[in-house]
Amino acid sequence: MSERVLVSEKVGQFFVESDRGRDRLEYTEYGAGEAWVVLLPGLLIPRRMHDGLARTLASSGAHVVTLDLLGHGRSDKPDDPLVYSVTSFAEQVVALLDHLGATQAVVGGTSLGGNVALEVAAIAPSRVRGLIVEMPVLDNALEAAIVAFAPLLLTARFLPFAVSGVRLASRRIPRRVVAAWIGVALDSLDQQPRPMAAYVHGVFFGRAAPPVKERLRMKAPALVVGHPRDPIHPAADAELLAEQLPNARFVRARGILEWRTRPERLDLEATRFVLECWRPARPARRVRRTGA
Template identity: 75%
Template sequence: MTGADRVLVSERIGQLFLDTERGRDRLEYTEYGSGDSWVVLLPGLLMPRRMHDHLARALASNGAHVVTLDLLGHGRSDKPADPLVYSVTSFAEQVVALLDHLGAPQAVVGGTSLGANVSLEVAVIAPKRVRGLILEMPVLDTALEAAIIAFAPLLLTARFFPGALTGVRWATRAVPRGVVPWWLGIGLDTLDQRPGPVAAYVHGLFFGRAAPSLRERKAITAPALVVGHPRDPLHPVADAELLSEELPNSTFERARSIMEWRLRPERLDLAATKFVLDCWRGPQRRQRSTNA
């Protein structure tokens, strides 16, 4: 089905409550379409779930039942100021809790950047719940130094100059989202952060588990679509290529630019849609391929 043939799909906002030692955490998600071909999409670092609105609608219009989730600390979900609650493992546990909440035995789980790492972690802690993986811009060994350089200033600013983040937050809130391009609105939402939770979030991710180990990655048998971007210092294409080689049942797709899936999504939407439909057609042998 082409973009011109897509059908309208239902969209519903839901909430998931998780009981913790601190009380209750609330997570918010959006559900697209219906049926048993579940897909869960996870956002990048500090980004809202609506970054995947377009892909979710494309998949749902082709028959998938898609859920986009704001992980703890993201978007409209709760944002506690406790670094102990933020880790790739705890995020993966939230995804499993979401599947339980929805009554979904399995799902294709995917995400961008942090969302890709969390998807890998779901495949490690709950392999029977993962039908397939969509992994865009994973952050692995090659990217760790760049990530530290990029986000250490954010941690220091949130800890020692919280007024700067508060000022940015109020400035971004003053911009009506309806009058700016969609991706600029996503960026403004990402900047809408309170200092305490941001400091806790970055601290937790810096000093916690960032991704499954090499041994664990090689043991993941679920089909995987790995998407890498050229000329992206925070998400080197080498990490994506290496991950595709490590996963025994993967396909590698090279994006034409960092922004292709955001600004000209048709080609990669088609690749993701084909992958999801293949995953839900039943067990198949998939051949590794690389697209230039």
């Protein structure tokens, strides 16, 4: 990949209304232009997990936005489980596009963020130029997801001091002395017990992803990335998704942390995909008619 060039970065915010109140969401915008890309983080992870990819895409000409969904990062964190669901997260992405004046975007995400990207394609297909789905949580991940996330819910509900203690400990580690991806992991530990319990409750008991019949109807081009030896995000789920989506390509990562610690290969795959999604359609060739 060519050397990354400097791009503009700015933080913004917008508000979403619901029957339960008004919530503030925060995002970071990279670059400029009409080739929009929205990147979404995984469960309880802040948007800065995608800083590197966002800068790479923006330096190639894309206009990239990373979003803290409700309950993530610097966005509001209500403690009502009813405000959290994959569908409501997808609605927040559509509201972001409306706020930015973006007719369409390539929507991408990791883990939960990948599921949300799929949900955007289900509820607002005309707004999706393409999909980047890294390690989705689908049918083969059910048991592992229960084992991983049920303890989070129970701990936040019945041992809130443990969550608060981890939060205080993580804040004592200066982010400037650790690798960027370790800093993102530490930021993910900065949780408050009541919002965390509400968040996991809402996501855990709601619709996790569009059902198969809806996936089969998604016509947007898709890049699906799967990880080997990942029990919560089995590569089998990613491969199956790539087979179900009518216009998808599957890429196998070399390890769970490849895109975090050695991102060059997958950044290149994502950049090529985004540029292809936004390449102007070629005009149909005119056939010259010959006389009889």
